Amino acid sequence: MDTNAVYQKPTDEEIKTLLNEKFEGKVNVTKIETRRVYATVPRELIHQVCEYIHDNLTFEHISTVIGVDMIDNLRVVYHIDNYFNGCVIELTVDIPNDDPHVASISDIWVGGNWHERETYELFGIIFDGHPHLARLLTPDTYEFYPFRKSYKLRGQE
């Protein structure tokens, strides 16, 4: 398929093929359901993949940027929507604990700005290139990342 063409309503299979062709197998599409595509992306490629999805596959809207603390590593999950066929791509990026950096996508979707800020303040994942990476929900005086598994709530063993 032509990887440089613009697809307004790409089907799930098309998305899988296009991602595989464009990024030469580095993007691993793990699962396909109706209107859902699940993929894992290496950390270096995330900005390029997002740019490609936004520009060529017309995924105009970012739903969430989710941080998960997998104890062995950190994980960032992106949910990206297409408004023309209701399709959602879930991109999973694994980040090592000792180097919690990932490229910011808030220059592609401005709506991702606050989600990245939230993930930063709750997990300590640093989004490179973010315009204003500061604490959003918690008071500025907090020095811990409350959503890390190492931070225990009252009654949590």
Next chain:
Amino acid sequence: MDMSLYPHAVAMSADEFMTWSSAMINDLLSAGTKKTVDKLTGPVWSWAMKNSMHPLHWGLACCALEMAAASAPRFDAERYGMIYRSSPRQTDILLVNGWISKKIRPEIRRLYEQIPNPKWVVAMGECAISGGPWYDSYNTVQGLDQIVPVDVYIPGCPARPDAMIDGFMLLQKKIDDYFRRGVFLED
């Protein structure tokens, strides 16, 4: 009562006169006048305050919707003279109807200080009473009474509008006690 200075009052400096006269007035008041004035005026203040409770117009969380519903036609809290004012300077009651995060804690204290005396505080809903469902959270204050003194607790999650009106009628009793104790000439 230091009446011996009375003839010299005209010859006093302004400062001397002020201290002397205020001391004299205090003596006079402590000699029963204050009690009598309080006894006579207490019911008037109490009646006025009870029937003109102005809570602060401030919705925090779930109970704020029930607060709005309480002034809606079915429950109609305005029958009791309750009007929500937005400026804390013109209110009598701080009505906190939601959980208190660490970020809002100083603001609540500040709002409380801005309300002119006499003032009352009502904690509405479980969150304001004790933290409610967020008992183990890292970012909430477990209860309003850790910040400001609370007069009435209205339980419920969220408290129903009729429960809220009931709470305010309890507060009316408390206001009555407050004024019958005699506080008019205290400040």
Next chain:
Amino acid sequence: MARDLMDIRAETDELTTDKMWVIMGPQHPFSHGLWTLKVELDGELVTDAEPIVGYLHRGWEKECENRSYAKIVPMADRLCYAASMTYSHLYCMTVEKALGLEVPEKAQYIRVVADEICRISSHLMWLAAVGTDLGNLTVFLWCMREREYWMDLFVRLCGARMTTNYPRIGGVRNDITELFDRDVDRCVQHFEKALWDIIALIDDSSIFLSRMKGTGILTREQCVNLGITGPAMRGNGVDFDIRRDDPYEVYDKIDFEVPVLNDGDSYSRYMVRVEELFQSCKIITRAMQKIRAIGKNAPYRYKAPTNVPAGTAMCRLEDPRGESLMYLVADGSGKPYRLKVRSPIFTNVSASKPLVVGSRIADVPVIMAMIDMCLGETDR
């Protein structure tokens, strides 16, 4: 001695006024919740804005990691208290997806009905807020009066007014009651008439219209890129509704329309929501017909296991305010490993700067009312 006009012109250009920052919130009548909007004013004109949220943050997602799966349903009710059922519904859907559990058809219809009642009561709350923001208390009180009837329906359905605790993993808590069955149609019929009264009060008044038309304008591209969802987005010409385009439960079996307007101002957002109110009434009537056709003895709940197998699940649904999404990471134990909520208002608030800049300060409450603030879900 007449001065040159250009001289005067040059002098007045130098006469700059000081801009000032006005901090609206956290205790401010426009905020309808607990947030702050810092606006920079040049006279009455807004030149810059910065929203501040987090006053209601309590770590909802972290607390869920400390609760068993069943105990999270009432917690989810308190995410968005104006439409409490939608979040507990979304949570149950997510867990069911992780379990691979099928929900009985009757329960799906009941959930749809409950969702739409939530949508109506939430939109009524929004209309009431619009009334106060425009300086008219009559709209506020009339909307609250109508909302009471829907609250009564909730009482008939599950016994609670606001935080209903009604959906369960695998179905709903109880079958529809006879009282609910009797009253729901009457309520819908009454409401469709009463809503016209309220709408007439607003639409027949040129002051209301002039306050809403032409304020808070965004283009379609701006709106989509900022991540605004829900009725605010459909007022900007984006023809997308999760109920229709990515259907969950039984929305694909129910016939309804999605209102879309292209103006992109406050008035089109208002119109979209009002039309949604009428559409919700239709959905309720049609879904109730289906429920009655299914019959009384059909199952409404399947038993669900307490432990969820390891894996991830994602579900999304059309909240009254926009797209809400839940993402669950399970590790096979009785408690979720990570539960994430995407709330529509969180993103919509972040877009408040482009929304309000360039308008007058008097329009700021109206513009922000049009995205229907609900801070409980924003701060989580």
Next chain:
Amino acid sequence: MAYSSILDWISFSDIMSNPWYPFAGDYNLPFDISYKLWEIIGGGLAWLINLILPGNPVSTWLISDGVCVGGGLIIFMIVIFLVVFIGTLLSLWEERKVLGRVMDRRGTMIGMKGFLQCVADGVKTFMKENTIPKKVDMMTYMWTVSLVVGVSVLIACMIPLSDRWFVVNYDTGLLIIMAFFALAPFFILVSGWAQNNKYSLIGGMRAAELMISYEVPMLIMIGTASLLAGTLNIGDIVAAQRDIWYIIPMFIGFITFLFCATAEAERVPFDIAEAEAELVEGWQTEYAGMKWGLIMLADYFRGYVSCAMVTILFLGGWNIPFVSDSVNNFLPEIVFLLKTWFVFFLMIMIRGALARVRTDQIVNIGWKVFMPLSVINFVIVLLLKVGGIY
């Protein structure tokens, strides 16, 4: 001197023949009442003193013509103020009850179907602590309140309730009232600055903006009405509408003036100076306790004056059309107050049905709608006048 009965000291003399009579030939009912009251009080006092010290000069001084007028004037002030005050409280009560009914509820229910609500509110504000923020400009913060309240009370008392119930009867009475009426926005502007609060500042600016937009059409309308009547004397304007109210020749003017009067009283839809949605409480934000209570009272005084102006200029004042003079002169004050409350009722309905306008919109409405309408009204009146109909 022999013993004299108290009745000898109370003469109930004819006030009009008193050489000190202040109202120059016009009969004044409240003054008559207060004069007689003073005669009772002063005469009784004089009788008492005479009982103890027979033949003293103080007793005769107390019942002399000049002292009677002076004492009568003091009571006269109290009587005039009390009537206006109660009239205003009744309009306040009317607002809360009618607005409540518009909104499908009962309104307040405290004492006497809610009439005592305003009393409770007032007493409560007097009891509250007198908080003064630290950084206000003390002097202006204090005197603007007293001036706003004072001016409002003054004009409310200056409104005549009938041709026998007035304070002054100047030929330019209308102009004096309008001049004082237009003063309050200046004080609001200064007060908004003095409070050192951004909301108050914007509120004060808005009050000034509001004033420049409605004051001119309002004055044109007053000029038109006085042109129609041929006088600026309030009594004569009312007398000129004995049978045909000015609402008939000046219907456009009536509608425009009603809205201008609403703006003058700063009520919805023109309450932009205290717009709750964006400015918390507007220019009143930092006022607490008694000062705020007085400000609220002054607001309602101004509302009362606005309605009274509408009544005087368009609704025939205290006259009932097409009735005999004996009926008309029975209780004209009550007729006037009833008409005033009816106009206030219209304002309440406007408040219940409309939203608040924006500042740029009010300036637009003032100069592009009210202004042309008032000029059209003026032209119509001019044509009527030239055509000889009036």
